[in-house]
Amino acid sequence: MPLTGEYEPSPSRWSRDQAELFERTGGAEGNTLRGKPIILLTSLGAKTGKLRKTPLMRVEHNGEYAVVASQGGAPTHPVWYHNLVANPLVELQDGPVRKDYTVRAVSGEERAEWWKRATAVWPDYDEYQTKTDRTIPVFVLTPV
Numbered sequence: 001m002p003l004t005g006e007y008e009p010s011p012s013r014w015s016r017d018q019a020e021l022f023e024r025t026g027g028a029e030g031n032t033l034r035g036k037p038i039i040l041l042t043s044l045g046a047k048t049g050k051l052r053k054t055p056l057m058r059v060e061h062n063g064e065y066a067v068v069a070s071q072g073g074a075p076t077h078p079v080w081y082h083n084l085v086a087n088p089l090v091e092l093q094d095g096p097v098r099k100d101y102t103v104r105a106v107s108g109e110e111r112a113e114w115w116k117r118a119t120a121v122w123p124d125y126d127e128y129q130t131k132t133d134r135t136i137p138v139f140v141l142t143p144v
């Protein structure tokens with residue numbers, strides 16, 4: 001059941017423009033960052049209940065995805081992190097395919113496994129982790 005609500009564009013122009021181009025073209029355009037594939041995550045705002053759309057690196061394995069709340073190694077989590085904690089039902093669009101997923105934060109061995117997959121796509125995640133004391137959260141999305 002797709003998420004319903006009013007879309008609230010991100011104040012981050014870079015991310016908003018890519019999210020809107022990706023969605024407008026059914027994932028045919030705006031689908032990479034420095035040549036690496038991205039996905040579009042739609043989450044429900046933890047405070048506003050509005051639909052938030054966030055482009056993130058595409059980390060996929062056997063139909064599940066991981067999203068990494070890195071925000072470039074900033075000292076705080078990206079705000080969308082709080083949406084996934086509060087509302088662990090999201091939509092993820094990969095190319096033209098958009099599906100519903102349940103979300104869970106992973107830790108320990110499972111996180112290490114997904115972290116390896118994530119850095120295989122986007123090696124910069126390792127560098128981001130050296131820039132901050134916070135453990136960068138990794139969420140795994142399982143199709144509903």
Ligand SMILES: C[C@H](OP(=O)(O)OC[C@@H](O)[C@@H](O)[C@@H](O)Cn1c2nc(=O)[nH]c(=O)c-2cc2ccc(O)cc21)C(=O)N[C@@H](CCC(=O)N[C@@H](CCC(=O)O)C(=O)O)C(=O)O
Nearest residue numbers: 010015018045046047048055056057070071078079080082
């Ligand atoms: C600017 C801020 O964005 P953010 O949610 O912190 O997310 C920051 C970034 O992670 C986001 O811009 C990502 O898209 C950046 N980004 C990646 N960011 C990552 O963290 N990881 C990635 O792998 C990643 C890849 C990527 C690829 C392409 C691209 O264009 C951007 C990419 C934002 O949208 N703030 C809103 C609030 C958004 C929100 O969700 N509000 C909640 C409240 C949440 C709460 O505070 O409880 C609500 O509506 O209720 C505002 O200030 O009004």
